Structure formats: C-alpha cells, structure tokens
Amino acid sequence: MTSQNPIFIPGPTNIPEALRKAVDMPTIDHRSPVFGRMLHPALEGVKQVLKTRDAQVFLFPSTGTGGWETAITNTLSPGDKVLAARNGMFSHRWIDMCQRHGLDVDFVETPWGEGIPADRFQDILTADKGHQIRVVLATHNETATGVVSDIAAVRRALDAAGHPALLFVDGVSSIGSMDFRMDDWGVDIAVTGSQKGFMLPPGLAILGFSAKAMAAVESARLPRTFFDIRDMATGYARNGYPYTPPVGLINGLNHACDRLLSEGLENVFARHRRIAGGVRAAVAAWGLELCAVRPDLYSDSVSAIRVPEGFDANRIVSHALDTYDMAFGTGLGEVAGKVFRIGHLGSLTDAMALSGIAVAEMTMADLGLNVRLGSGVAAAQEHYRQSTTALRKAA
Amino acid sequence: MTSQNPIFIPGPTNIPEALRKAVDMPTIDHRSPVFGRMLHPALEGVKQVLKTRDAQVFLFPSTGTGGWETAITNTLSPGDKVLAARNGMFSHRWIDMCQRHGLDVDFVETPWGEGIPADRFQDILTADKGHQIRVVLATHNETATGVVSDIAAVRRALDAAGHPALLFVDGVSSIGSMDFRMDDWGVDIAVTGSQKGFMLPPGLAILGFSAKAMAAVESARLPRTFFDIRDMATGYARNGYPYTPPVGLINGLNHACDRLLSEGLENVFARHRRIAGGVRAAVAAWGLELCAVRPDLYSDSVSAIRVPEGFDANRIVSHALDTYDMAFGTGLGEVAGKVFRIGHLGSLTDAMALSGIAVAEMTMADLGLNVRLGSGVAAAQEHYRQSTTALRKAA
Amino acid sequence: MTSQNPIFIPGPTNIPEALRKAVDMPTIDHRSPVFGRMLHPALEGVKQVLKTRDAQVFLFPSTGTGGWETAITNTLSPGDKVLAARNGMFSHRWIDMCQRHGLDVDFVETPWGEGIPADRFQDILTADKGHQIRVVLATHNETATGVVSDIAAVRRALDAAGHPALLFVDGVSSIGSMDFRMDDWGVDIAVTGSQKGFMLPPGLAILGFSAKAMAAVESARLPRTFFDIRDMATGYARNGYPYTPPVGLINGLNHACDRLLSEGLENVFARHRRIAGGVRAAVAAWGLELCAVRPDLYSDSVSAIRVPEGFDANRIVSHALDTYDMAFGTGLGEVAGKVFRIGHLGSLTDAMALSGIAVAEMTMADLGLNVRLGSGVAAAQEHYRQSTTALRKAA
C-alpha cells in the first residue's frame, strides 16, 4: 500500500507522472537499434545537465555508491593516496570505501554542518610536493547535513597549489537540483544517481569522466569488471551494453533530461532555491536552526534541522510517519537524533512543500515542542507569495 | 501535462494508485466468463455501499446525468407528475431534464443554501389526494451549495402523507462519502457515478432500483433504449451487457467497493467528516461563512464558501489555478461569483487537505481579502490533531 | 487475471501501449483550460478521420449504441419515417431502437451476408414522392457478418431519387479501419465509438453531424437530455461539457487521432486490408467460406467464417478460450452457431495475426474439423510476405 502524500526524504524523490510512464516500458530487444535511440540522447542529455562539453558519460545499473566505486576502481591502484574531507555521512562512507579498496586516504575531519575546507586542502596539496595525492574527493552536497560545499573553491585550491590531482565530485544530491559545472570547475569525475535531481526511481549510477580521468583508466590496477568503463564504452560504441541494460530507466533518463533542459537548468535551480527558501523560512519561524552553520552552506535540496538539546529528533520522523503517513529523513551518523531532514529536491510544488511543512509543524506540536501551529506555514506562504510575484515580474 | 497537486474540485476526485491500476487494463473479451467475474462482485459491492439488500444495481457507460435520465425514462410516461425542490444547480438540472422529457414538475423554490423542505413536501403530498405525483426527486447532497439534505425526513413526509409516490435520490456526491441508506430510507432509485465517492475516473452511471421501482418499468412510456434497464438486466443474467461494457471502470468499481467495504463504511464516513471538519475550521478562522445555512446542512464532501459582498469568488479559483496550479470549484448558477468550493471527498489525507487550505489562504491574501496567512491552516491542524488523538483512543 | 494473448474479437481492440498511457491519467480539473487543450484537438482529429471539413463532432461518454440514440433523438420526432436495411445484428438493433423510440421504420429484409441493397433503396426513395422518409440508416460495416456496404452507392440512390432524406451511417467498426468519406458520400450523421478503429477502451460515442443534420435538431421532438447535442455544443464553446467529461478517453482520442493521421489514413486502411487478406487466405486454405457472399463485401475489420453444416460454430469460440486462452467472436442472431468471427481491426502485426490464425487452426483440428495444421498459417504467411515486399517496393 502506497501513500497519497508526497514524500520529504532527501531522495528518492516524488516521480512526476510522465517519468513514471517513461520508465514503465514493455521489454524491448536491447541489442536492437531502438535501444541506441534511447541511450545516446540520454548520454547527451546528461552531458548538458553536467555542463560539460567533452566528458564521457556512463550509466551503470547500480546506485550512487556504485558510482563512487566506479570512480575509484577505474582510476586508482592499491596504495594510491587520496585527499578528502569528512563532514557528513556520505563523505564518511566514500572514505570508508576507499579504505576498503586499499587506498591511502588522507582526510580532514570537519565539523558536521561545515563545508569542505578548501583552504586546508590547499595547504595539504601545497605540502604534497611529490604529488603523492592522486585524487581529491569532494562531496558537493552532504545529504546528511544539508550542506553544499564550494567546488569551485576546491578547484582553486588545486590550482593554487599547482597540484595535478584529479578532482572527483559526489553530486548525487546536487546534480539536477543545484548549479553544477563540470567543465568550469575542472571536475574529473562527477557521480550521481537516477533518483534525485533526475526524479526517477533508483537503479542508475550516472557518471561523467573528463579526458584526464579517462587517461588514468589504463594504468588503474584496482580490479573491476562490472564497473569497468572500458567495457561500457565499447558497448556504447555499438549501441549496446556489456550486459543487460536497465532499459526503462535509460528511457526515463532521456525524458528526465528533456524535462530539465526544456525548463532550463537555471530555472530548475531557481525553483529549488525558491522551494528551499520556504522551508528555511518555516524553520526560522519555528525558532529552530539548520545543521548547516552559515547561509552560504545551505543546501537547496535538503534541510537538516536541529532540534532542541535533549530531544530525540527521530521521534519526529516516527510520529509523522505513524500519525500523518508522511516521510521525513532521520539524522545519520554524528547527527543522529540531533536533526531531522526535510528533502525538497526534484519536482515539488508550493502546495506540496506547504503540506510537508504543515505536517512537520503538527508533529512537533504533538510531541510537545514549542512550535506554534501555522507559524512555519505562514512564513513559507509569505516566501512563496513574494517569490511568485518576483518570478512573474521577471517573466 | 498534469499537475502534481491534489485537486479540490467536488469530483472527479483524486484517484488512489491502486484504483488507477485496476482501471488501466488490457482489453479482454467482454463476452467471456472473465467479465462476469468482475461484473457480479461489482454489482454486489455497490449494493452494500447503497445499504440495500434487495435493490437491483445497474451500471451504465455514462455519467450521473445519464443516471437521472435512466431513472425517469424507465419509470415514467409523458405528462407524469413529479415533485422536487430547487435548491441548487444539480436539483435545478434534474428538474430541467424532467421538463425536457415532458414531465409535469411541481417544484418548490428553496433558497440555495437550504436543504430539501420536507415539511413543504409533506403538505403538497398530503394535498395530492388523487396521488397524481408519481415520483419525488431528492438531491441528497447539493454539490453546488455544499448542502446535505435529510432524506429520511423526505421519506417520513411521504409516509406521513400516506403517499405512494416513488422516491428517487441523486446521491452522486454523497454515496460512498456520507451515510446513505437505501433500504432504511425507502429510496426507490438511487443515482450516483464512478467519479465521486468511488474515487474512479468518470464514465459510469451507477443506479439502484428497488422492487417498487422495478415494478414501474413495464408501464413507463418514455422512450429509451441505451438507458433501458430491461436490456441491461437481460445482459447481466448472461454475464454480459446489451452493448460494449466499460470493462476497466467495472473492474475499478469492483476494487473500489472492496476498498470502501474493507475500510468499513462508517469509518469512511467518519473520515470524510473529519477532513471536512478541518476545512470548516479553516473557513471559520478566515472569518468566512459557508453557503449552507446551518451546521446540520453542512456537507462532508464539499464546502461552498461565501466571499465578502462585492468580491468575485471566481477570481479565487482562477488565481489559485494560474498561480499555484491548484483546482478549486467555482460557484454555479445563483451562487456564481458568490461562493468558491473546496471539494473534500474521496481519498484525502490530512496533508493533502492542509495543502488545499494553505493555497486557498495564500490566494485570498494575494487578492486582498482580509485573511491572515496560516490562520486557516492552524485551525485545521488543531482539528486534525484532536481528531487523530480521538481516533487513536477509540481504536 | 488478463491474458498475454492478443484478442481477436471484432472490438474492443488490442490497445497500443502509448494509448493505454494516454488514457490512464490522474484527475484534472475538467473546468480548467487544460481540458480545452485536449478536447479541441480531439474534435479536430476526429473530423480529419471522418474526412469532413464542416461537420460538427460530438463525444459522448457512452457507446456506439448511445451514438445511434444521439443521432435519432436529435433529429427526429415520434412517428417520423426512416428507411433501413436489415442485413445483420447491428442493423437489426438500430431498427429496433428506432421502433422503441416510436419511429416508423421501413426496412428491407436483406440476407445476412449481403450488403445494403442500394438499388432497392433507390426504388423506395423514388416511390416516396411525398418525402415522408426523413432518414436513411446505413450500417457501413456489419460487424456480425463481416460485410462492408457501399455507402457511396446509397448516396447515389438518394441523389438519383432526388430525395432529401438525411443519411445516417453506423461506422462503428469501419471508421479508422476502412475508408470512410463523410463529405464525399454526403453522410449527415456518422456514428462510431472509441474502442474500434481508434484503438481505445470503450466509453465514447463519437459522432459527426453535417450542417444539414444540425439544421434538423431544433425541430426534433424526441426527448433527450443526456444525448442532446445542443448542450454539448454549448459546453464545447466554453471548453467544457454539460456534465463530467471522460477526460482520459478524450486525451486518448487526441493521441489516437495523431497516431492515425501521422501514419496516414490511406496507409492505415492499406494495413487493415493487408492483415485481413492474410486471414482470408487462411480461410480459403481451410476450405471454408466467409459469411460475406462476394469479395467486394469483404470487411477489412472482421471476418465471419462459416463452419460446415451441422457443426456448432460456438464450440470453436469456447474451445479456443478454454484451451488456448484466445478470444474470437461468436456468431450473432441469424448466424449464431453458423459462423465464428475473427476480428482484425486496430493495431495488429503480422505476428499477432498469425498467432490468431494458428490457434483457430488448432482449435478446429481439435474439434475434428477437416483442417490441416499449418495450412492456414502458410497461406497467411505467403500473403504477408508478398505484401511486405510490395509495400517495400512502393516505399
């Protein structure tokens, strides 16, 4: 039994009707030309969403985690050194994966709620005279904390240090929702999935590889077969796949890119910022604070909201689900119990966002938190009304 | 392009996922036994929803309007006299249909916002010593005004007058949402459609005929073929139809009845009352009034809300659609421009209802009405929180 | 539980995937402009399929039978005289409907298997000096016998007689499958449904009214409300409907017209002729005969196949369903038990047609008829191979 309510987890997102229909296909022969006519436009669409001219795009029947593994196993060898910051659950997990694959991870412990410390990176990279560091890992949007980091600043750190390391970016919860510029920022591998900004069901890892990343593939000695991009590239060149492709999701991705690109990426980002702004206005009206410590770190795809000291934030998520059949996200890792999360990425309307805010509000009131009914909703309404007017004036 | 928002028109309603899937079928042979295995449980389910033991149920590929025509053409002859009240657009239209079919309609003009005047009916019926009146028409729920009438009182009026007229009830926007008792109330023909309480797409007129109504069929001289229940009854007896049946809708109806009956009709009605209560709390918080003039007339499936004198209520409906992509109902007929309507029938959650209330609120504020943002939402939240608690205590 | 096999009843047809998705819509506000953006292109598309420039198109939530009733009740008055031929079940039923509506039907008994006797019509019309005959009814394709009649010849009969009667054509199982020319043939009302050539689920009566038919509406005294085209026309002018429209079917019709028109109507007809040709080749190979008595009467949408004297044709239909889960049509009325029917209208491929032929063959062999396995299939294969080659040469 499924709910009629929208969901407010930070992905997978609410799937628009047209995309559900694009994914729900009868079986086709994936070795026939029909498949190529879905695959290549999807690859091309992803390139545009990544804002890259020359990167090669790969689509694996997998998830963002599989995307990370694709990135490291195709470019690195056991013992290779990578630099990362640990500022949330997802950066933590990527670091853990590197360690399990025998890489030497130099990671900067960073408070959860902070972004990637580009200045610290610059110091470390500058100090690495021998260029032992092969890759810098960066989590663009920390889904656990609702923090967006400045990838351009990480690129500047690399450049300032004159360091040749590759730059790998986890854009799982940013790409398609917030500005992402693969070429401008000199990103070598971008990783995302189908179930966030692309608004599809989970099941696809989506990657872009720069020419520099491609050049690293032949010498990489980490074993891989399923995730080997060489087999994938060979397949694509023949309009095929090295194994059975997830045809419905690829058809869906093709339609999702069309949808994002015809709306216009900048409009998509503005829409996310606008919806997120309403949620943030509600949080302020409730007298609560975000986990993200500064406005320039606020994510437009997910807000992690700190609850008062001593209150277990998980109760909010359980109560909302049990009483109002509405799904929010719990806190993960170091912020477990301290925050709850409202996901606001993908295709959301004002009305949907207001329903989430209204339920969060009722839930907190039910649980005895000092939140006035209607207060967050009113703040969000005010925000949406003003921004609607602004949009109309601009249009 | 369809909206992701729930709709708040007073039907067709939001269609639950499982019912959409039940309707969306590949073609079957409607002359094979498979069809009978959908049809008969659907007929049986409708009987239970109508609360009748012995009535015969008919399903026409049509609408509620077709249902009215089925009722009159199968039981009446040109010149026959019928009694009705005109207290809203839908009672008005039924009267108009009778006149166009050459019936002699004695109708009681009743203020829009009032219910059926059972006492006036009793006087008229008592005065009709010769029993010229063949049928009393009653609109159970006036969708135009959000007024539910007391059908039991109409029955009592008939009984008190010792009058043998048939009682036909338009339950299009009540059946499946509000209590309806075909047998207890002595209803001879009940009319509804697929797209309201049954939560399906439009396309079915659904009727119950009492034994007394069935007895009137042979002598009825109004011409009919498509709507002739005799052909339909003959078809059902052979697991078939007199023409091509709307198989998907009938399959959907079968599932819809299962859904209503497993929830329990009384629970379904309580749920509608609860959701409606939140809308009414919001209306009160906005300082507005319902078109229905007394609480016992308040409909649990639709609220018609009066706007301040001099303000055009249609602007609310247009602005909500244009600015927030949300559909409310306009006023019809005598209350056009004076009311807007919030439909709250079918499968609605608290969160969905709150999103409708929040958007109505923003819309009114946008248009300069003296409505405080968050005020209606807070009143509805309070209502839903209390009733949720009450439900939990009862469970 | 639905079958994975295609169906071979003469409608409803197999629904193409894209049309199922077009029909399966979430609820929209049918009073919003979105509805008009589906409705008007659908009306325009139907006009093109009917090959008419000026007719008005009407879409009723009903069936072909409702379409007939719309035709007669909007144009005729009790006692009016109509001329028809009775050469199959569907012409029979239309005559019956006229009689039940108090019309005076002059009908020509015609052998089932024959077409409309245009020469007899000419005699009768010529003899009707007083122009008492108001309407000539013609069933373009008799679904019961698989006979297509020559409507142009009926028009010539009217013209030769200098008779002003209106010409109403039941094109339920021809329009969208076989050539139909409303304007060229001087058809005044064309009637069809959603579930045949338009490949949609049942639920729509589709009609075209010529200017001459429209002119007859005001004086027509048969009572009608649900089927009154004046209310419908008023609704369309406001982008709406006089009652709740079947939105999903109208959206589907819009897509269906696009599909037919982009394929090109002449190509659609050629495709039907080609598929039908394979079925007819199989029938010949089995040593059986069609009910249609001459090749120029052969329908391209359905074949009624005579079984040997003394054999009950219904056994073929039952056995195919029970043993091979495949649906064929039984014989109706005068040819019940004497024919079985293979429907071949809508979207069918060679492979689908061959599967139907193969199962019909097995079934007849199972039941002891003298039919050699593979014989009909081979004949159809030969036909399809040659016509594929021919199409390729033409393209």
Next chain:
Amino acid sequence: MTSQNPIFIPGPTNIPEALRKAVDMPTIDHRSPVFGRMLHPALEGVKQVLKTRDAQVFLFPSTGTGGWETAITNTLSPGDKVLAARNGMFSHRWIDMCQRHGLDVDFVETPWGEGIPADRFQDILTADKGHQIRVVLATHNETATGVVSDIAAVRRALDAAGHPALLFVDGVSSIGSMDFRMDDWGVDIAVTGSQKGFMLPPGLAILGFSAKAMAAVESARLPRTFFDIRDMATGYARNGYPYTPPVGLINGLNHACDRLLSEGLENVFARHRRIAGGVRAAVAAWGLELCAVRPDLYSDSVSAIRVPEGFDANRIVSHALDTYDMAFGTGLGEVAGKVFRIGHLGSLTDAMALSGIAVAEMTMADLGLNVRLGSGVAAAQEHYRQSTTALRKAA
C-alpha cells in the same frame, strides 16, 4: 516506440501485466517499515524458488554480471584458484572476470554445444590433492548455446574427489524456468537476475549464499564495497539497505515469487518444457539442428539453432526485426553467425510461441533457406495440442 509483438530474445522476457504494475510504484520511504514488508517476503520467496532452506539471499541493484562479481569478491582473494569449463559466451565471460580480478582460473575448453564435463572436473579435482582449487564455477544454462548442464553431476564429481571446493552456479537463465536445487545439489552460491525466470525488468542481481559460502566471506581479500554482502546483511537485519534500494523491482520480485510459487515450481518447469518442445519440433520440421548436441543438453529456456554452413545466421535476426518487428537472439562468440536463438523463457503462451515460430519461418523463407512455410508451425501446433491434452488428462 515499442512493439506489440512478444519478444524472443533469451531474456529480458515478456513482462506479465501484473508484474509491470507491481514494479511501477510511486516513491516510498525505503527507511520505513513498508519497505521491510516487501523485502523480507521477497527474500523468502527467492529461497523457495532456489529450493534452499538455509541459504541467505541477497538482492543487488545490478545484473547477473554483478552477481558473478558479488560471488567471487565476497569469497576469494587474489591468486586463488578456480575451476571452470568454457563452453559458451557466458562461461567465457565469468572466466574473464575472474582473471581480471587476479584469480588463477583453470578452465576446461569444452566444445560450444556441449555441457560441463563433470568427468573431467572429477579428474582435475581428484588430482588437486592440496585442495588449491577454492571454487568450481558452473554455468547451469549456457544462454549462448542453449545448453543446460548437469549440476548434480558436478556436485557428484566434487564429492567423488572428496574435494572441499565451493560450488558457484550461474543460474541466470535457468532459475525460475528449469529445475534448480540449491540444497540438493550442494550449490554454495547461486546467481541469477530479475529479468529472466522472474519475468521482471533488468536491474537486480539475485544471489543465494550457503552457510559454507558465508563462512568464506571474512577471509576473502578481494576488495568490494558496493557488492559486499556483509553490509547488505546488516541492512536487511534493520529492514533496510546499505544504500538506496530498487524498491519497485523488489516489490515486483515479491509478486513474481508469489506467482511462480502459486503456479507451483514443477508446473512452471513443465510449462517451459512444453513450450520449448514446440520450438524444438519446429526446428526439426525445418530440417535444422540445435547447437546443443544431445537431447539431455537441450535448454528449456532458449534454443540456439544452427543454420546451414555458409549462411550468416545474423541475417535472420536482422531481417525478422526489420521486416516483421520481431526480436530473436543472435549467436555470440564462437557461434556468432552460425546460430540464431529463440528465447522461450518466462511467461509465454502457445499463441505467442507460435507467432515467433511463424515469423522465424517466414524470415528463413524470405532469405532463401529451404524452409517450407507452415511446416514448423504445424509441428509445434501438433506438439502443443498433444501436450495440452496430456495436461488435461493429468489435471
């Protein structure tokens, strides 16, 4: 644009309507209890399909290839020795994967068309006194050649040699279609996917791990994170996943298992054997031979059909697709151009199978092969008729 024809590639299969609907879900919160209520029954269902009491089942968002990688990376370390036979494309690819992961593969070159040489395995295992061989890889059904191997014989070889090696079986194109007995045959890891016997879209690798295989996990030093079954097991214990689960496919798998188990596995296998028998009868009637060299090697899920010397089998596949819009499988690897393949696994009816046979027949005739139209169809019809009768007698 999708075809209305069934497909005859050896997977993905034609998806039954009910399974398409089970997969096509709105987004749910995969961290809520709803997910556990799909996951655990799916895991339990797979156990029953694998015929295992104690194995642990794992479901990865991946493919069969990912399943192989899961098997080897969770149990082996670089340099470990494995034994395999190379008798088709899929056994070849698994061997290749092992080599790319640094394993030492001892493989027996086996003619394509032959099964796994269990006697040779026994010799090799017996000779391996030091038990260097850690794993025996066995491809149950070689999809490339249509050869089913005798896994029980491989188990007997291990037992006769008294060898402790693990037995890993690729059952991608057998499980759910042909008899597979994980416990009886002492299989340590069974690998399959969603898109074959389970009749779902691609996107799931499905594995069973015996207790002995589980015991090997801790010491395995091949790096893995995405495919690490320990993270997966931890997730399942909490009703969750280590990353975003493919919810729709898991829901679909749950329904697919229900479907297979309510039909009864032995009935499912008999059904596949029966359908395959018809295809094989057709092949014989065409005067052609299977790639599988002996009847006991004939696969019930796919037939690879040898074409006459000098004829390019790929032409059949291209022509069928281009001319008749029907998908067959090409030959792969060593039998490329020498065979074409008819997949007959999943949910197929007699009628569907006959349509594939009919089109294959037309295609070969079109290309000048000496194949009489109707000959293969007649042979298959005869087979289906007899087996239908047999089934009826048995029932």
